[in-house]
Amino acid sequence: MQSHLPQAPSSLVAKIIQTKTAKPNKEVAILAGHYCVAPQLSELSHEGEAEHFSFALGIAVYRALVKQSITARLILWVNDIGISSEQREQLKQQFALPQNYVSILQHAQIPVTTVEVIFESASRNKASTLLRQKIKQNPEGFQKLTSEDPDLVRCIDLDSCSIEVGKSVYAITGPEGLPLVMKEGSNPKCNLILATLFYRIAQSNPDLLFVNIFNDIYIERIRLGIFVAKQVYELPQPFINLFCDDDSYFEENFTEIKHKEEADVV
């Protein structure tokens, strides 16, 4: 696998700068290189071509922004769900960036310590707590249903997010008007976990622009994660989303997803 950097497209960098200027964002959070550690998801590990390219593109964008004196953060989201709690604890204690990611950073002359690593399990645990608070604050904003409801829209994650029988489900009305499951039994779904990740990143600096760079198979998950972030956490921050293949990407910004206030007006 090559460690050379793709060219950060000037049109993309210009768009990021324009978005920053238009919506006085002071910082850009680049989420790139997301990968899974569970052995059963080895096809989605850091060795996946799209994952590698996602990270390399993220580094290229980061470098281009820093050159223009724009404050940027590089965030690596690691899926540590699907392994035992002991393995998860060990992973967190001994975590080191994968060698192919380190090579990309070295090539770009960016210190390894620049990368902020966030584990999916941490967002998952926080998601349950925050959802409880949100439901308490605004019970009318959520639907409590049973897991057998045939109209439920789910986005399943491995192991922790299987469909459960006879459990309570917390849902909101999704972008297509059907109940979108955010939590089933004790399991927050990946849309809520992702929304919680965005929420937690935005907490440290609300004047933020998110640049998501993910494997294109996650397009539906990212769409629903952003939807939940805007509806449940009322995040006002703009998102630019890039979805990668092995050596190319496309942009999809889900313009149909509105901020909560805009959606309420409509």
Place this chain on the structure above:
Amino acid sequence: MNIAQELDLKGFTCPVPLLRTKKALKNMASGDLLKLMITDPNTKSDLARFCQRGSCQVIEESKNTDHDIYIIKKL
């Protein structure tokens, strides 16, 4: 219907079915048909969103006793 390739993805959960579909489509020619056998109910929306990019099209979907069947055409 002339199926170029079949993928038995029963038992696999999101996002593996879509990942394998994407990899299979990559090696197929334009116009080729791919048959998918899937048990994960969420792959439907994943596939629909993925195909919206214009590289493929779901041309048929049906239900078997324990799985769903999709026929995808590579565009």
